[in-house]
Amino acid sequence: MKMRESELPGIGKKIEIFTRSADKITIILHEDGTRELYHFHENDDEECVSNVRFDDEARQISAILGGMAYKPKALExxxxxxxxxxxxxxxxxxxxxxxxxxxxxxxxxxxxxxxxxxxxxxxxxxxxxxxxxxxxxxxxxxxxxxxxxxxxxxxxxxxxxxxxxx
Missing domain, CATH: 3.30.70.1450 (Regulator of K+ conductance, C-terminal domain)
Structure with a gap:
């Protein structure tokens, strides 16, 4: 996985993530605490396929993604x-x-x-x-x-x- 972080003056930070399978995800961390998640087309990393905006639920979603709400068998x-x-x-x-x-x-x-x-x-x-x-x-x-x-x-x-x- 490759990551690239940049400042967005007056907005917050932008983090671009390129996964092992060549997917591109961009996360915008707003100074007011809101988060935006963008997923890009697999063949064109400039064409946004979908986006979602999160407020308080970003922390809960990160816990799920991080494995806190789901327990893989290896952790039994x-x-x-x-x-x-x-x-x-x-x-x-x-x-x-x-x-x-x-x-x-x-x-x-x-x-x-x-x-x-x-x-x-x-x-x-x-x-x-x-x-x-x-x-x-x-x-x-x-x-x-x-x-x-x-x-x-x-x-x-x-x-x-x-x-x-x-």
Whole structure:
């Protein structure tokens, strides 16, 4: 794979990717956080066949492409060694019970057996090794680790919008 990166003044960056199979993909990284993906015709790397614009979903798509949402068979032995341990990135939703609460008050470790690895504040500040006194807010992203069923229960019960607000 070959890559070429260039600045787009006032816009962001352009990354051109040429795959082993000679496909050309161009990704535009806008300064406002949006992303554009362009796929070019196999016989003419100047003729765009399709394009897609992404906002927040770019991170989720990159996780899928990077193999975080799909587990190839080759990784089964790694999962067995970790015994169902998962790491998730979860953005605190507006109206969730977690908004303006501390990690300790939510019982994340005590009741859900989940560890908060880091908190990425909505202003992009980071809190590593956050303690029970760390306050989390709507729009913050938690990096959490635990077993899949406990992570799912925590996200459903505390981190997503409660039914009273829906």
């Amino acid at each position: 032995s790694v999962e067995a060694a970790l015994d169902k341990l998962m790491i998730e990135w979860f953005k605190i939703e507006s109206g969730s019970l977690a908004d303006q609460e501390t990690i300790g008050a939510l019982g994340i470790g005590e009741h859900y057996h989940v560890t908060v690895i880091a908190v990425v504040k909505k202003d992009r500040g980071k809190i590593l090794n956050s303690g029970s006194e760390t306050v989390i807010s709507e729009g913050d992203t938690l990096v959490i680790s635990g077993e899949r069923n406990e992570l799912t229960r925590l996200m459903k019960e505390k981190l997503t919008a409660s039914e009273r607000d829906v």
